[in-house]
Amino acid sequence: xxxxxxxxxxxxxxxxxxxxxxxxxxxxxxxxxxxxxxxxxxxxxxxxxxxxxxxxxxxxxxxxxxxxxxxxxxxxxxxxxxxxxxxxxxxxxxxxxxxxxxxxxxxxxxxxxxxxxxxxxxxxxxxxxxxxxxxxxxxxxxxxxxxxxxxxxxxxxxxxxxxxxxxxxxxxxxxxxxxxxxxxxxxxxxxxxxxxxxxxxxxxxxxxxxxxxxxxxxxxxxxxxxxxxxxxxxxxxxxxxxxxxxxxxxxxxxxxxxxxxxxxxxxxxxxxxxxxxxxxxxxxxxxxxxxxxxxxxxxxxxxxxxxxxxxxxxxxxxxxxxxxxxxxxxxxxxxxxxxxxxxxxxxxxxxxxxxxxxxxxxxxxxxxxxxxxxxxxxxxxxxxxxxxxxxxxxxxxxxxxxxxxxxxxxxxxxxxxxxxxxxxxxxxxxxxxxxxxxxxxxxxxxxxxxxxxxxxx
Ligand code: ARG
Numbered sequence: 294x295x296x297x298x299x300x301x302x303x304x305x306x307x308x309x310x311x312x313x314x315x316x317x318x319x320x321x322x323x324x325x326x327x328x329x330x331x332x333x334x335x336x337x338x339x340x341x342x343x344x345x346x347x348x349x350x351x352x353x354x355x356x357x358x359x360x361x362x363x364x365x366x367x368x369x370x371x372x373x374x375x376x377x378x379x380x381x382x383x384x385x386x387x388x389x390x391x392x393x394x395x396x397x398x399x400x401x402x403x404x405x406x407x408x409x410x411x412x413x414x415x416x417x418x419x420x421x422x423x424x425x426x427x428x429x430x431x432x433x434x435x436x437x438x439x440x441x442x443x444x445x446x447x448x449x450x451x452x453x454x455x456x457x458x459x460x461x462x463x464x465x466x467x468x469x470x471x472x473x474x475x476x477x478x479x480x481x482x483x484x485x486x487x488x489x490x491x492x493x494x495x496x497x498x499x500x501x502x503x504x505x506x507x508x509x510x511x512x513x514x515x516x517x518x519x520x521x522x523x524x525x526x527x528x529x530x531x532x533x534x535x536x537x538x539x540x541x542x543x544x545x546x547x548x549x550x551x552x553x554x555x556x557x558x559x560x561x562x563x564x565x566x567x568x569x570x571x572x573x574x575x576x577x578x579x580x581x582x583x584x585x586x587x588x589x590x591x592x593x594x595x596x597x598x599x600x601x602x603x604x605x606x607x608x609x610x611x612x613x614x615x616x617x618x619x620x621x622x623x624x625x626x627x628x629x630x631x632x633x634x635x636x637x638x639x640x641x642x643x644x645x646x647x648x649x650x651x652x653x654x655x656x657x658x659x660x661x662x663x664x665x666x667x668x669x670x671x672x673x674x675x676x677x678x679x680x681x682x683x684x685x686x687x688x689x690x691x692x693x694x695x696x697x698x699x700x701x702x703x704x705x706x707x708x709x710x711x712x713x714x715x716x717x718x719x720x721x722x723x724x725x726x727x728x729x730x731x732x733x734x735x736x737x738x739x740x741x742x743x744x745x746x747x748x749x750x
Contacts, residue, residue: 296378296401310374313611318618319376320369325411326376327359329404329487332507334395340500342398347391354388355380355395376408377401398499400491402521402609407487409616411508413530416624417479421472423628424537425748427635431465432744434458434638439737442719443558443648444657451655454722457643459732462740467540469747474533482526485510489520492608522608524598527616531595534623538588541630545581548637552578557647562640565633580637584630591626594619649719653693656684658717662694665716669708679706 305313331352338348358380361367373379385392438457445455485505488494494517501513514520551558561578569575601615659680666676680694683705687694694717702709715721727733730740 295374296381296396313374314371315375315614315617316369316371316373316379318621319405319408320379321617321621322376322408322412323362323369323380324359325408325415326380326404327355329407329411329508330380330395331355332504333399333487335507336500336504337394337397339503340498342497342499343394347394350388350391351384351395354384354392357387358383375401375405377404398488398490398495398497400489400521402491403486403489403517405614406489406521406523407485407508409524409620410482410486410510410526413526413620414479414483414509417475417530420534420537420624420627420631421475423631423635424468424472427631427638428465428468428744429748430635430639431461431468432741432748435461435465435737435744436741438643439734439741440720441643441645441648442652442723444652444655445732451652451657453660454652454657454719455732456723456737457648458737458741462737462744464540464544465744468537471533471537471540474536475530478526478529478533481529483509483511484514485512486514486520486523488513489517492518492521518608522605522610522613524602524613524616527620528595528598528602531591531598531620531623534627535588535592535595537627538584538591538630541634542585542588544634545578545585548581548641549578549585552581556651557644558651560642560644561637562642565637565640580633584634587626587630591623594623652719653695656687656694658694658719658722659684661722662713662717665713666706666708669710671706671708 334343334348334351334355337343338345343351358367362369367383369376369379373382381392381395384395435458438461441457442454443457443460444451445453445460485501485508487504487508488499488501505511505513514523548559548561550556552561561576561580563576565580566576567579569577597619598616601612605612662683663673663676663680666679667673671679683694683697683702686701686705687697695714699709699711699713702713723732724734727735729736
């Protein structure tokens with residue numbers, strides 16, 4: 294069945310049909326489409342546009358369609374143009390001519406705009422929940438690793454010692470922002486386009502506030518042309534999605550590095566690693582690599598939709614049908630990536646000895662050694678020079694500053710005393726950094742309290 298045969302005298306070309314049709318992918322929207330139609334039919338009945346009986350019959354018919362699709366007894370037929378056509382045709386088959394009244398005062402333009410909004414709103418909630426689950430795992434790891442020392446890096450060079458807790462808390466912060474961005478996007482998009490019609494509203498006395506309320510929207514949209522042509526919320530959603538993937542990709546990269554033989558900071562669980570078909574010794578971080586790789590396709594979805602929307606005149610244009618596959622794919626990619634990433638984090642183990650050793654051998658306490666001299670009256674610039682010479686000496690002699698004897702140290706400055714060793718131990722270097730946001734014990738305790746609150750709210 295077609296919804297628009299009347300003015301045509303020829304059948305659509307088969308290729309044109311295939312090119313034009315969207316049902317192969319927009320069938321994903323069947324529930325949203327049916328729920329939107331139910332609200333519309335209820336409103337038509339209440340407003341006296343159709344009779345209460347007709348309204349009730351349509352609603353009941355739509356409910357059986359949803360039920361039958363859910364339980365697999367009704368298969369969505371790919372020969373229809375789109376999901377809207379399929380549902381309407383099936384309704385007419387079930388309840389007869391009354392079904393033909395469903396589309397009164399409605400266009401597929403406001404219908405599809407509504408479906409996509411409902412889908413996106415729902416998926417924002419799913420994604421946000423998935424990120425929240427990941428944050429719970431992260432918080433456990435943060436709490437367990439406040440004394441797991443590791444080198445912090447700048448330029449991928451060992452810089453100053455931090456802890457796994459502090460490092461992971463950086464990602465916790467990113468995910469807080471990600472969820473907050475999703476929630477902003479959800480708030481802004483939560484207006485109902487249903488009733489905008491094709492572009493210019495309708496002459497029927499539709500109660501748009503009723504349908505908006507029925508479908509959980511804050512209010513109806515204010516401009517009917519904007520309602521059917523606005524895809525900003527999808528672009529915003531894809532923007533949030535791209536940023537989330539960027540965060541996961543950075544995290545993935547670190548996991549790949551830490552899992553390498555050279556670093557050996559972590560060990561991924563067997564269930565989250567894969568082997569090589571030729572090299573028996575290999576245990577590869579494929580999940581992290583794939584998440585990093587899939588970031589590309591989510592960025593692609595964002596660029597694709599921005600480009601589709603560029604220069605589109607008002608109001609609806611068929612170009613906009615291209616929004617769906619990109620958004621569906623991004624949603625699937627995001628949810629899979631976040632869920633798998635959570636499992637990978639939850640099961641990985643830390644090689645604390647190697648991390649501490651790495652922090653120790655990388656002169657990550659050089660700043661603290663200089664600060665020690667400053668505290669004993671040496672000017673910082675001079676202290677910097679002294680420690681620089683010590684580092685050079687250590688490199689030549691293949692040792693850490695901590696491994697030097699007091700006599701050796703005194704060769705470089707008379708100021709050194711026995712207390713230097715405690716002052717530059719990893720524990721001291723980290724635990725005394727207690728400015729807000731620093732890795733020190735007190736600062737991290739404060740941060741953890743905040744994260745615990747965040748998780749329990
Ligand atoms: N499949 C279409 C889309 O996704 C539905 C709206 C069709 N509207 C129209 N005027 N042909 O955008």
